[in-house]
Amino acid sequence: MDRLEAMRLYTRIVELGSFTAAANDLSLPRATVTHAIKRLEERLGAQLLQRTTRRVRTTRDGETYYGHCLRLLADMDEVETDFREALVQPKGHLHVDLPVSLARLLVIPALPDFFARFPQITLDIGTGDRFVDLVREGVDCVLRVGELGDSGMVGRRVAMLQQVTVASAGYVRRHGQPDSLAALQDGHLAVNWVSPTTRRAEPLDFLVGRKRRAIALPGRVSVSGVDAYLGCCEAGLGIAQMPRYRIADGLKSGRLREILPACPPPSLPMTVLYPQQRQMPARLRVFVDWLVELTAAQR
The missing domain is CATH 3.40.190.10 (Periplasmic binding protein-like II)
Structure with a gap:
């Protein structure tokens, strides 16, 4: 019996708590199992298992060796699986x-x-x-x-x-398009996003250089769903921030306008x-x- 087979045998004995059960599980004679573990302990120079009339238990050295066996056998299985899967389509x-x-x-x-x-x-x-x-x-x-x-x-x-700060074209016509963070805080509204986790309204976030700046704006509506958040923004209820992929069509058609592109929100x-x-x-x-x-x- 080679070393890998002996390791597999040893792990089954530990997991099943019995020489006989491991022998039956691996379709091996009981004597072969006993001899293999004896040879393994002799090669390592350590007692791995304590035999009682009812159950087999690991010694401290045996427990350490068991952990090493699990890692080595898992690595070997992974290598073999990778080679097999390289030859066939995943399914x-x-x-x-x-x-x-x-x-x-x-x-x-x-x-x-x-x-x-x-x-x-x-x-x-x-x-x-x-x-x-x-x-x-x-x-x-x-x-x-x-x-x-x-x-x-x-x-x-x-x-x-990448995130974008946006407002609807109608909102910009009514409220103007701010050209600075100071102007943003002068009479503008937000669609306030309420975190489903904290249940608190989150401020708008901006990057000024490498510094993060949070600005809380008043708003007439607060939402906690992504579709409602975009819908309220498109309805002209306030300024919002969301990933660019979600609003690419609205920006392209002109329904939405990007606000303060020089101070974008942090990426998500x-x-x-x-x-x-x-x-x-x-x-x-x-x-x-x-x-x-x-x-x-x-x-």
């Missing part, structure tokens, strides 16, 4: 969750390209901005915009979304979150890589 089903506007305006229009590249992958797409318990709900990954708290998930930043991080796992499935890896490629143009 399987993915359950993903995306913000509503990102799904509608950015991701879904590009899905024909994804499916052309990976015809054996299918997607189940949920949309929303709520907290998703990936493990409990069986979700493979979520795409989120903005700063994130500690969720215990693995996060991969895929883009920094866009992050893919997925559960911690030693070996990421190929279907998830190619989907995340595709999202990185797709959103590169939005940086």
Whole structure:
């Protein structure tokens, strides 16, 4: 029995707590299992297991060796999987969750390209901005915009979304277009965005050089939904800040006007979150890589 096989055998004994159970699980004679562990302990010069009449337990050295075995075997499995998957198309089903506007305006229009590249992958797409318990709900990954708290998930930043300060053409006709932050605070209104987390209205943010400047403007309406936020801005109810991709058509048509382009809002991080796992499935890896490629143009 070579060293890798002995390591696999040892980990099964630890996990099952029994020489006999491990032998049955691996279809090996009980004597072969006993002899292999004896040889392993002799080679390492340490006792790994304590045998009792009812159960096998690890010694302190055995527990340390078990951790090393898990890492080495996982690395070997990952290498072999990578080679196998390089020869075949990734396949399987993915359950993903995306913000509503990102799904509608950015991701879904590009899905024909994804499916052309990976015809054996299918997607189940949920949309929303709520907290998703990936493990409990069986979700493979979520795409989120903005700063994130500690969720215990693995996060991969895929883009920094450029933001724009805008107002409707009607608003600009009525209130004028401010040419400085001082002018902005002289009689202008905001569509106030209420954070779903803190339930407080957030100020408008501007970058003056490398410094961040927050300005709170009065407003007649406050919202906590992205579609309502844009709708109120288009209706002329005040100034708003949002990612450029969401309002590209409105800027192009003239329905919306950019305000203070020399002092843009800070960019928003866009992050893919997925559960911690030693070996990421190929279907998830190619989907995340595709999202990185797709959103590169939005940086």
